[in-house]
Amino acid sequence: MTADKADEVMAEYLLKGGKMLAKSCKVCGYPLFEYKGETQCVICPLEASEESFPKPEAPEPVQTPQLPPEPATAQSPAPVITAAVPGPQGRVAAELERTILHLCERIRSEPRADECLTLMMAVEKGAEALVRLGQR
Template identity: 40%
Template structure:
């Protein structure tokens, strides 16, 4: 089973855009992929037929719509900031170990996007 960080890193590498809004079910950052906003962690959990979120709630998009909270004021999302920081550290470690220069550039771009998101959180 992949960790939340691994799932999010995978979608960043695929070109997904991490948003500052969080999933109401699991609390992970939402992603924009091909013009759609969704929670990639809940999406992966649904693919594995596992309950999403801490309390076993269904993913927010299961009913056909996604409830996106407005942007949080700076400094009000410490858990999200910690998760994002952990993801950035994991990406940095992958960059250090990656032998393929093209893949390194993809990882660096994902790292830059994550840093921008962290700055937005304040």
């Protein structure tokens, strides 16, 4: 479960009148809640239900033709073609790309300027890492 999803679930319980306790769940580490007279973890049951559904497999990467390398400049960074990179390095690059896209989506909806800046710096670091992976 993503932290964003967990935050949403906890917010729902607070809106329903639940009380967040100073104790945390020994299994998942999220705060425990007192809700309808019971102390409970509101995250673990959801994680268990997510595990019961088969997770979709990632599609096979599409092989894209490799272009001859161009010199990297400040205006045009070197292209990174992760689908053609085999093994763990390619999987790391693909995960970095997914993470960068997720961060960009969060930036679009983030109202706080300081948080946008933090997210943008994370995107920049991720892009730099992708370039380094492509050079190996």
